[in-house]
Amino acid sequence: MKKIYYCLLVCLVLWGIPALAARDDGYNPRPEPGYNGPLFRIAYLEGGPYMDYQKSFRGTIAALADLGWIEPIELPPTSDPNETRALWDYVAEHAKSRYIRFLKDGFYTSGWNAAIRPQTRETLITRMNRDKDIDLVMAMGTWAGQDLANDRHHVPTIVISTSNPLQAGIIKSPQDSGFDHLHAQIDPTRYERQVRLFHDVIGFQRLGLVYENTPAGRGYAAVDDVEKVAREEGFEVVHYEDTFDIDDLDLAYTRLVKAMNALAPKVDAFYITANRGIQESRMDSILAPVFKYKLPTFSQSGSREVELGVLMSISQAGHKYIGAFYASTIGKIINGAVPRYLTQIYEEPPKIALNLETAKRIDYNPPFDILLSADEIYEKIEHVHN
Numbered sequence: 208m209k210k211i212y213y214c215l216l217v218c219l220v221l222w223g224i225p226a227l228a229a230r231d232d233g234y235n236p237r238p239e240p241g242y243n244g245p246l247f248r249i250a251y252l253e254g255g256p257y258m259d260y261q262k263s264f265r266g267t268i269a270a271l272a273d274l275g276w277i278e279p280i281e282l283p284p285t286s287d288p289n290e291t292r293a294l295w296d297y298v299a300e301h302a303k304s305r306y307i308r309f310l311k312d313g314f315y316t317s318g319w320n321a322a323i324r325p326q327t328r329e330t331l332i333t334r335m336n337r338d339k340d341i342d343l344v345m346a347m348g349t350w351a352g353q354d355l356a357n358d359r360h361h362v363p364t365i366v367i368s369t370s371n372p373l374q375a376g377i378i379k380s381p382q383d384s385g386f387d388h389l390h391a392q393i394d395p396t397r398y399e400r401q402v403r404l405f406h407d408v409i410g411f412q413r414l415g416l417v418y419e420n421t422p423a424g425r426g427y428a429a430v431d432d433v434e435k436v437a438r439e440e441g442f443e444v445v446h447y448e449d450t451f452d453i454d455d456l457d458l459a460y461t462r463l464v465k466a467m468n469a470l471a472p473k474v475d476a477f478y479i480t481a482n483r484g485i486q487e488s489r490m491d492s493i494l495a496p497v498f499k500y501k502l503p504t505f506s507q508s509g510s511r512e513v514e515l516g517v518l519m520s521i522s523q524a525g526h527k528y529i530g531a532f533y534a535s536t537i538g539k540i541i542n543g544a545v546p547r548y549l550t551q552i553y554e555e556p557p558k559i560a561l562n563l564e565t566a567k568r569i570d571y572n573p574p575f576d577i578l579l580s581a582d583e584i585y586e587k588i589e590h591v592h593n
Contacts, residue, residue, distance in 0.1 A: 232539065232544065232548065232549055232550065234539035234542050234543065234544040234549070235538070235539070235542050236274055236534070236535035236536075236538035236539050236542075237274050237275050237276075237538060238274075238275050238276060238305075238306055238538075238541075238542075239542055242305070242306060244306075246304070246306065246307060246308040247306060247307040247308070247342045247343065247541050248307075248308050248310055248313070248340060248341055248342045248343075249307055249308065249309050249310065249313065249341075249342065249343050249344070249345060249537075250310050250313030250314070250315070250331070250341045250343070250344050250345070251264075251291075251295055251309075251313060251314045251315065251344070251345045251347065252315045252316075252327075252331060252344055252345070252346045252347065252351040252354065252355065253291065253315070253316045253317075253346075253347040253348055253350070253351050254316070254317055254319060254324070254347075254348050254349065254350025254351055254452075255316060255317055255318045255319030255320075255350075255454060255483075256287070256289040256290045256291065256292075256316070256318070256319075257289055257347075257348060257368075257481075257483075258288045258289045258487075258511075259348075259368045259481070259508060260289075260291050260347040260348060260367075260368055261285065261288060261289065261290065261291045261294060262526040263347065263367050263368040263526055263529065263530065263533070264291050264294060264295070264345070264347070264367075265282055265294070265526065265530070266526030266527055266529060266530020266531070266533070267345070267367070267530045267533045267534050267537075268280065268282060268298060268302075268530075269282075269527070269530060270527075270530040270531040270533070270534030270535070271307075271534045271537065271538075273531070273534070274534055274535065274538050276304060276306050276307055276534070276537075276538060276541070277302045277303065277304040277306075277307065278302070278303040278304065280298070280301060280302055280303075282294055282297065282298070283297060288487060289486075291347070292314055292316065295309065295314045296311065296314070299311040299313075299314075306541065307541070310340075310341065313341060315327050315330070315331050317350065318454050319452060319453055319454040319483065320454045321452075321453075324350065324354070327354075328354040328355075331344070331354075331355075332355075332359050332360050335360045335362045336359075336360055341362055342362065342363070343362065343363045343364070343365065343537065343540060343541075344362055344363070344364045344365070345365055345367055345533075346364050346365065346366045346367065347367050347368055348367075348368055348369055349369045349370065349372075349375045349377070349423045349426055349427065350423065351366065352364075352366035352369050352372055352375065352377040352391055353375060353376065353377055353423070355389070356376070356377045356378070356384075356385070356386065356389055356391075357386070358386065360388070361387070361388045362388060363388050363390070363540050363546050364388055364389050364390070364546070365390050365391075365533060365536055365537060365540075365546070366378075366389070366390065366391035366392070367392070367533055369391060369426070370398075370426050370427045370428070370429060370480075370481055370507075371393070371398070371426040371429060371432075372391035372392075372393050372426075373393060373395070374422070374425065374426040374429075374431060375422055375423055375426040376422060377389075377391050378391045378393065378551065381393050381395050381551060381552050382551070382552075383547065384546065384547050384551065385547075386547060387545050387546065387547045388546055388547070389546055389547060390536055390540075390546035390547065390549055390551060391551055392529070392532060392533065392536075392551055392552075392553050393551050393552060393553075394552070394553060394554045394555070395552065396432075397554065398429035398432040398433065398507065399429075399432045399435060399436055400521075401478075401505065401507060401520075401521055402414075402429075402432065402433050402436045402437075402478060402505075403436050403440065404521070405476070405478065405503075405505040405519070406436065406440050406442060408519075408577060409476055409503045411442060411474075411475045411476035411503065412442050412443065412475060413442065413443050413445050413473065413474045413475050413476070414433070414437065414442055414443070414444050414445065414474060414475075414476050414477070414478055415445050415447070415467075415470040415471070415473070415474035415476065415477040415478070415502075416428060416430065416433055416444050416445065416446055416447070416477075416478055416480070417447045417448075417449070417463065417466040417467065417470065417480070417482065418430060418446075418447075418448060418451075418480060418482075419448065419449065419450055419451045419452055420448040421452070423452060424451065424452060427480060427481040427482070428480040428481065428482075428507075429480065429507065433478060445470060445473055445474050447466040447469060447470050449462045449465075449466060450462070451463065451482050451483045451484055452483060453483065456483065456484075456486065459482070459483040459484035460484040460485075460486055460489055460493075461484075462484060463482055463484030463485065463493060464484070464492055464493055467493060467494075467495075467496045467497070468496045470496075471496035471497065471499065471500045471502060472500060474502065475502060475503075476502055476503045476504065476505070477497060477502055477503075477504045477505070478504075478505050478507065479504055479505065479506045479507060479508075479512060479517055480507040480508075481507060481508060485512070487515060487591040488591045488592060490512070490515040490516055490591070491516070491590060494515075494516045494517070497516075497569070498568050498569065501568075501569040501570050501571075502569060503518050503519075503569060503571060504517045504518045504519075504565075505517070505518065505519055505520060506519070506520035507520075508520070509521065509522045509560070510522030510558070510560035510583050510585075513560040513561065513562045513565075513583070513585060514560075514562070514585050514588075514589045515588065515589055515591065516562065516564075516565055516588045516589075517562065517565065518561070518562055518565045518566060518569065518571065519559065519560060519561045519562070520559075520560045521558065521559060521560070522558040522559075522560045522582070522583055528555045529553070529555055532553045536549055558582035558583055559577075559580050559581045559582055559583070560581065560582070560583040560584075560585070561573060561577065561578070561581045561583070561584050561585070562584075562585045562588060563584060563585065563586050563587075564585070564586065564587050564588045565588060
């Protein structure tokens with residue numbers, strides 16, 4: 208138990224150091240006094256709807272208001288937690304600002320349709336080069352980042368909510384995006400720390416990992432990071448590969464359930480990673496094999512999935528902190544910074560989340576040290592119904 212507590216203390220201390228030590232680039236993230244320039248026009252690109260994109264967008268908008276770029280605005284709830292389009296339209300219509308404007312016709316999505324993706328990319332790049340009416344793009348996720356990480360345009364692009372922009376080929380290195388107009392936040396050891404902490408707490412020997420074996424899919428699931436920790440800690444990763452990056456959510460869900468059922472008898476823990484098949488209203492059936500075989504689980508995404516039945520995670524504090532980082536980066540760019548020369552490395556403050564009902568159902572008795580270290584404790588599993 209002392210080892211677990213010591214590990215938690217070390218992880219929690221080290222987790223915060225890079226965030227505090229990020230270099231000061233000298234640019235003001237807030238509006239400059241007396242600013243009287245033209246409105247900075249912002250567009251949006253995503254591969255398709257995804258819950259983390261909506262959360263990141265909400266966090267960024269709130270932080271832009273905190274910095275003074277827009278007036279405070281209360282964003283309405285949405286009927287679909289994956290969908291950002293309605294929020295974008297609301298912000299484009301209702302956000303008040305002397306400095307920036309969210310383009311009503313500046314929302315681009317491929318709906319996770321690979322056949323449409325090239326057309327979406329070409330339409331946006333053509334507009335940026337021809338019309339020159341976009342000053343910055345919020346590129347949500349790996350597809351969007353990959354599509355704009357090139358020299359075919361020079362519009363500042365902030366890549367948001369991508370699991371690993373380095374492994375996905377979006378940026379050259381954590382210190383250098385490779386293009387003057389490009390910036391992608393990265394936490395180089397985030398997933399390593401998650402898996403290492405999970406292993407130190409649970410002590411599993413066979414870890415289940417479901418993913419799509421493509422550059423983007425391996426990036427989403429942090430496969431290289433998981434395998435690195437496995438080699439160092441001496442446990443086995445049990446892989447299950449299928450195609451999940453599709454526009455058919457029902458099919459992605461069906462494949463994920465099949466994967467969970469196939470792996471459950473073969474492993475003693477699961478690392479639940481980003482996957483199109485994960486849908487809040489279907490978490491009960493996704494996690495059914497976990498409860499049948501009494502397996503500990505760790506959510507890569509954060510505490511929301513812990514609320515829905517995953518055993519534990521490191522939460523993203525409602526995307527408040529990462530939203531502040533994105534908003535600060537946008538503010539510095541408006542004030543003249545070159546995206547490439549702004550720091551991309553940012554590690555969020557950690558918050559351990561734990562679900563006690565899940566722990567009881569899998570016969571896991573959390574040590575006192577774990578309970579003491581948990582910032583978010585959920586006593587019940589939330590069941591979402593359409």
